Every structure is written in C-alpha cells, then in structure tokens.
Amino acid sequence: MMPAHETYDVIVIGAGAGGMTAAAVAAAEGLRVLVIEKTAFVGGTTAWSGGMVWIPANPKMKEAGLSDSITEAVRYLSNTVPEPANAGLRAAFLARGPEAVAWLEANTEVRLQPVTVYPDYYPERLGATSGGRVLEPVAFDGRRLGRALARLRPPLPEFMLFGGMMVNRLDIPHLRHVGKSLRSTLRAARLVSAYALQRLRSPRGTTLHLGNALAARLYASLLARPVEILFSADVEDLSMQGDRVAGVVIRHGARDRLIAARRGVVLATGGFSHDAVLRKRFFPSAAGLVSAANRAATGDGLRLAVTAGAALNTDATSPAYWVPASLFRRADGSRGAFPHMVTDLAKPGVIAVNAAGRRFVNEALSYHEFVLGMLRDGQGEVDRPFYLVCDRAFLWAYGLGRIKPFTRKIRRYLAGSELVEAPDIAQLAGKIGIKPSTLSATIAAYNEGAKEGRDPEFGRGSTIYQRHLGDAAHKPNPCVAPIVREPFFAMRIYPADLGTAIGMRVDAQARVLREDGTPITGLYACGNDMGSIMNGNCPGPGIMLGPALTFGYIAGRHLAEGAAMASSGAKASV
Template sequence: MMPAHETYDVIVIGAGAGGMTAAAVAAAEGLRVLVIEKTAFVGGTAAWSHGMVWIPANAKMKEVGLSDSVADAVQYLSGTVPEPANAGLRAAFLARGPEAVAYLEANTEVRLQPVKTYPDYYPERLGATPGGRVLEPVAFDGTRLGAAFARLRPPLPEFTLLGGMMVNRLDIPHLRKAGKSLRSTLRAARLISEYALQRLRSPRGSTLHLGNALAARLYASLLSRRVEILFSADVEDLSMRGDRVSGVVIRHGSRDRPIAARRGVVLATGGFSHDAVLRKRLFPAAAGFASATNKSATGDGLRLAAKVSAALNTDATSPAYWVPASLFPRADGSRGVFPHMVTDRAKPGVIAVNAAGRRFVNEALSYHEFVLAMLRDGNGEPDRPFYLICDRAFLWAYGLGRIKPFTRGYRRYVASGELIAAPDLAELATKIGVKPSALTATIVNYNADAKEGRDGEFGRGSTVYQRHLGDISHKPNPCVAPILRAPFFAMRIHPADLGTAIGMKVDARARVLREDGTPIAGLHACGNDMGSIMNGNCPGPGIMLGPALTFGYIAGRHLAEGSVASMTSAADASA
C-alpha cells in the first residue's frame, strides 16, 4: 500500500524504538507523520530486547524510595565514560532524559516503571546506584492492537515458554520454584492458564513484557495518532532542495516515488550490525560476524546520510556493544543467536575457558566487559574458540544458553552440535580441542576455592552487580559453586554485538552534522544510526534504549518547534 499523501511534515525511516519515539512525539505535537519500515514488522531489535531504559535522575525513582541526581550521574559517567568526545550529548541526555519519560507518559501509550534492584554495571565507581536508573515497560495487552498485532515483531522464540508465552523478570524465580513452593506453583499455574486462554484467539501469548511491550506501546501510540506506516519499503535516496533535506525517494515494489517532508527526515534504521563491509572496516577482526540484532540493521541510514555529506562519529573506544552468544540451528534451517546476558554466566557452577582451556575473565562481569576480555584474549585472531563449562547439576538448575532449566532431553542439543557432553573432563577437553591436563587443572583450581564460596583468581561475586546476576539462594556466594557431577558439558560462545556504537555525528537537537560541525538542515538521527553518546562504553543496563528514546523525543520536539514557514517552502515547491 502506497502512502496516502505526497507530502508530510515529518518522515521517519525505521520503526524501531528510536524511530517510533520520534514519530509518536511529532504526531503528538500535531504533525502529519509517515514512518517507512523496510521489513513487515515494527519493533526492530528493541522488540527482542529486555526493554531496559537507562535514565538517571528520573522522577520514578522516588516511587521505590530511591534518590539520584544529575550530579551523581555526571560523576558516575566521568568514571565509566572518561573520553571527552560527546560530552555535550551526554549532558543533553542527562538533562532531557527525565523530560522525555514524562512527556511520553503524558502524551503516548508508553508506560515505564522503575526497577528497584538493578545495579549499575560498575557499582564500585563514584556516583553509581543500586537500582532505579533502570526503567522497564509496563506489561501490555497485545489484543489492544487489534489486527495490527500481527505487525508487531514477535519476541525470539528462545525467550518464550510453551511456544509463545512471554514472562517478566519477576515471574522467572516463581517458575523455577514451581512444585517446590505453593505460592510459586499457584503463580505458575495462573500464568499458564492465562496463556492457554490467549492462544484460543491469538497465534502467540498476548500479555507482552520486556522489549516487546515497549515496542507494542510505541506502536499503539502511532496507531492512536493515525500515523501512517509504510511496510516493506526501501528508501533509495534523500531529496534535497538547496542544502536542505526535503524528503525521500522510496522503492515500494517496482516503483520509485518521491515523498516530501515539510519539516524534516529522521534516520532511525538500526545501525550497521549486519553490513559485512562496514563490520570488516570498523570492527576488530576477532569479532567475527555474529550479531544478536535484527537482520534489517544493514547500515541504510549511514549510507543515506553519507550521500548528503554527513559526518561519521568514530570516536568510540569500542565500535559496538558486545555480548557473548551461542549459535544453534533452528528448525527452519536458519542460524539462531542466543545472547548470554543474565541467565547463566554469573550463576554458581559454570566457568568460561579460552582455547588453552584456562579461565580468562570474571564470568559475572557485564556482557560487554565479558566480550572485551574475549577480544583481548583472542589477540585479533578470527574465530578463536571460547566455551562455557558446567556439570549436570548446573544444567538442570539453571540451563545453559537456550536450554532452559529442568530440561531432561538435552541429547537433542548434543546431536545438533550446540552442546558438547562427556562423562569426564578429559574427554570433554578432547572434544573441544584443548589439552586434558589444562582443562582438568583449571577445574581443580577453581573447585578448590569454589567449595568455600570463593573465586581466588577473578573475585567473582565481589560486587552487588555480580551478586544480583547470581542465585541469591545459593550460599555463601551466589556466583560460585564447584563443578563436580558428571556428565560435564561445554557450549561454544562467540563475540556478538547487541548494536553498533559508531554512527552519525549529531548535535544536542539530534540534527545530523557535517564534518565541519554544521547541521544538515532537515535531517535528524536517533537510535543506533546516531553515534553512541557513551563512546562504546557500557555503564549500565539500557544504555542503548535510554538514549534512543531521549534523542527520538528530542528530534520529534525539535521538528515540531521549528518555523513552519522556514521549513515548508522547499517541500511544497517540490510536492
């Protein structure tokens, strides 16, 4: 279906979290908005994510008895993002992030709630908080979208239960205790009963959580404001009127068509995680090509911006945000990528080893720091192998990768090559290509301390963040337990990205900049098309979605506040 009009006030390219935020804000301000999405779904990678939004000094912290200040956040960021690059953008983020949350809750369907206990990733640094800076989306009933529910990108199947049931982070402990605790058993029974009823009228569960709930709420906001969304369409070029971006040229089916934008265009196409050329140019060789992002993130926004002389922000300590990932075959023949973020690495009874069979990292560090350690250990060597190692007690209690806890039939994962099993450590070492003596020595040394709840080599479980990711019921250290009970298991993990940090240079109004620092009139960017304000550092959970929503909001407000007279003449002349 082609757009209903030849001219809009604002055109947004990309229907991820940042793009939909910009569109929702512009529409709430009374502008006519068109969103162009290259796939058949809204949500982008955000729809697969945990949906965490990092906004320091947000007003909702008071609801859970926590306090914060911009001064504390500045102090924390100065210790975790020490580079001067993008300091002005970080200041804009801290100043306007809480404003963005308040605006979205007052004018859209977005509803966020504070996560009381979710520490910053470097809790020992000055200005860190134990929680509250992280906001999560309130659960959403997908049936409110009506027929449009089918256009919301489904969550990854590996993060659902029973073929399509989403659960929130508070449900997970109860599901693990089902059958052991009456309260947990009743809660699990209620969740499953509700899901069964939902499946009578929907192809998947309609109680949405995490990033799927955030994407759904943004989508509902667009629908309520009658924002047009053009699916399965590619933007071929940006239209120019003098030195101003005045619209786009789209390819929809076999037709090219110009569409004018009176006020401007917002680039929000999701970065370049799946562009092989840009990855080879900008990523370290040891990173390989695994990505936990949506496959539509192929650098479209960067290429469009380059045509109008936009500057690329390469001032990043890391070109991406990293996560260790295991790879597996799906039933349809595609390759699945499972990001090992919080479900297994920090739990007691698993370690990570390198190609020599030795530990190389504190497994309970943030996913980003974990992969930085992989890249350092790999010393630039492509496809260097790394493994998570555990025993049967761990696999049963916590699962591993996409293998869920209490899984009896693990042999199918062995048959697919995803999981490696052996009756003893020597055979496991042989199967993963390391010296049996090396792996055995690693386990023996680890176990000697682990039996007393210590990790003498890396200090695992030494911070509140690490303990938060562990198993609080395991004493004395929620992150440490010996590896003792055969059979033993290994799962190969790879460096993968959660999103790119290199993107276009923008100013505090989300306007795309040229190399000389001047803004390109009529062109804005947000999300991963915009260079990371954290310079590739990862200070806390939600540090991609927090800036994405904030700068999407800033872009939408700036486009609405601009002078209509100064913005429309060129667009009207070409419409």
C-alpha cells in the same frame, strides 16, 4: 500499499524504539508523519530485547522513593566514560532524559516502571546506584492492538515458553521453584492458565513483557494518531533542495516514488550490525560476523546520511555493544544466535575458558565487559574458540544458552553439536579440542575455592551487580559453586554485538552534522544510526534504549518547534 500523500511534515525511516518515539512525539505535536519500515514488522531489535531503559534521575525514581541527581550521574559517567568526546551529548541526555520519560507517559501509551534493584554495571565507582536508573516497560495487553498485533515483531522463540508465552524477569525465579514452593507453583499455574486462554484467540500469548511490551506501547501510540506506516519499503535516496534534506525516494514493489518532508527526515534504521563491509571497516578482526541484532540493521541510515554530506562519529572506545552468543539451528533451518546476558553467566557452577582451556575473565561481569575479555584474549585471532563449561547440576537448575532449566531431553542439542557432553572433564576437553590436563587443572583450581564460595583468581561475586545476577538462594556466594557432578557439558560462545556504537555525528537537537560541525538542515538521527553518546562504553543496562528514546523525543520536539516557529512567522508576515 503506497502512502496516501505526496508530502508529509516528517518522515521517519525505521520503526524501532528511537524511530517510533520520534514519530509519536511529532504526531502528538500535530505534525503529519510517515514512518517507512523496510521489513514487515515494527519493533526492530527492541522487540527482541529486555526493554531496559537507562535514564538517571528519572521521575519514576522519585516516585519510588529512590534518590539520584544529575550531579551523581555526571560523577558516575566521568568514571565509566572518561573520554571527552560527546560530553555535550551526554549532558543533553542527562538533562532531557527525565523530561522525555515524563512527556511520553503524559502523551503516549508508553508506561515505564523503575527496576528498584538493578545496580549500575560498575557499582564500586563513584556516583553509581543500586537501582532505579533502569526503567522497564509495564506489561502490555497485545489484544489492544487488534489485528495490528500481527505487525509487531515477535520475540525470539528462544525467549518464550510453550511456543509463545512471554515471562518477565520477576516470573523466572518462580518458574525455577515450581514444585518447591507453593507460592511459586501457584504463580506459575496462573501464568500458564492465562496463556492457554490467550492461545484460544491468538497465535501467541498476548501478555507482552520486556522489549516486546515497549515496542507494542510505542506502536499503539502511533496507531492512536494519524501516523502512516509503510511496510516492506526501501529508501533509495534522500531528496535534496540545495543543502537541505527535503524528502526521500522510496522503492515499494517495482515503483520508485518521491515523497516530500516539509520539516525533516529522521534516520532510525538500527545501525550496521549485519553489514559485512562496515563491520570489517570498524570492528576488530576477532569480533567475527556474529550479531544478536535484528537482521534488517544493515547500515541503510549511515549510507543515506553520508550521501547528504554527514560526518560519522568514530570517537568510540568500542565500535559496538557486545554480548557473548551461542549459535544453533532452528527446526526451520534458520540460524539463531542466543545472547548470554543474565540467565547463565553469573550463576553458580559455570566457567568460561579460552582455546587453551584457561579462564580469561570474571564471568559475572557485564556481558559487554565479558566480550571485551574475549577480544583481549583473542589478540586479533579470527574465530578463536571460547567455551562455557558446567556440570549436570548447573544445566538442570539454570539451563545454558537457549536450553531452559529442567530440560530432560537434551539429545537434539547434542545432535547439532550446540552442546557437547562427556562423562569426565578429560574427555570433554578432547571433544572440544583442548588439552585435557590443562582443562582438568583449570576446573580443579576453580573448584578448590568454589567449595568455600570463593574465586581467588577473578573475585567473582564481589560486587552487588554480580551478586544480583547470581542465585540469591545459593550460599555463601550466589555466583560460585563447584563443577563436580557428571556428566559435564561445554557450549561454544562467540563475541557478538547487540548494536553498533559508531554512527552519525549529531548535535544536542539530534540534527545530523557535517564534517565542519554545521547541521544538515532537515536531517535528524537517533537510535543506533546516531553515534554512541557513551563512546561505546556500557555503564548500565539499557544504555542503548535510554539514549534512543531521549534523542527520538528530542528530534520529535525540535521538528515540532520548528513547525510552530514557521507557522508563527507566516502569520506575522500576513
């Protein structure tokens, strides 16, 4: 279906978190908005994500009785993002992030709640907090979307139970204790019963959590206003009037069509995670081609902006936000990449080893730091293998990758070589191409300290962040346990990205800049199309979504303020 109009006030390209925020804000301020999405779904990578939003000194913290301040946030960022590049954008983020949260809650369907216990990734550094800077979306009833639920990108199937049931982070410990705790068993029973009722009317569960809930809330905000969304359409070019962006040329089916934008165009296409050419240009060779981002993130926004004279922000310590991922084939033949973020790496009884069979990193560090360790160890070597190694007790209690806890039948994972099994460490080493004596020595050295809950080599479990991701019920160290119960297992992991950090240079109003630092009139960017304000550093969970929502909000408000000024000027001239 083609757009209903030839002219809009605002055109947003991309329906991820940043783009939908910009659209929702502009529409709530009275502008006519068109959203153009290249796929058949809204949500982008956000719909697959944990939905965490990092915004220091946010109003929800105060409501929960947690203290924070911009001063403390500046102190923390100065210790985790030491580069001077983009300092002005970080200041804008800190100043306007809390404003964005308050505005969205007052004017849209977005509802966020503080995660009161979720430490910043470097809790030992000055200015860090133990929780509250991280916000998560409140669960959303998908039935409220009606038939439009079919347009919301489904979560990754590997993150659902029973073929379509979502669970939030607080449900997971209870599901692990089914049969061991009456409270946990009853909670699990209620979850499953509710899901069964939902499946009578819907092809999947309708209680939405995590990033799927955030995407749904933003989508509901668009549906509540006269925002048009054009699906399965490609933007071929930006339309220019002199040096001003005045609209877009779209291809929808076999037709090209020019659509004008009175106020401006917002680029929010999700970065370039799946563009091989741009990855080769900006990524280290050891990073390879594995990505956990939505496959539609192919650099469309960057290419459009460059043709209009935009400058790229390449001042990045890291060109992407990293996560270790394991690869597998689904039943339909599609390839999947499972991001190992919080479910297994920090749990007691698993270690990561390199191609030589030695540990190379503290496994309980943030997933971003974990992959930086992989890249350092690889020293530029392409396709260097890394493995997670555990025993039967760990696999049963915590799962590994997409293999969920308490999985009895693992044959299908073994058959596809996603998981490797052996009766002892020496044979496991032989199966994965590692010298048996080296891997055996690595396990023995780790086990020696693990018997007492220690990790002399890397200090695993030494910070509140690491312990938070471990198993609180495991004593004395929630992150450390021996690997002793046969059979033993290995799973190959790859350096992968969650999203790109290199993008367009923008100013504090989210306007795209030229090489000389002047803004391109009518062109804005947010999300991963915008260069990372953290320069590719990862100080906390939600470090992509926090700026995405904030600068989407900033773009929407600036567009609306520009429209209001134009209207006032026109009236004054009359």
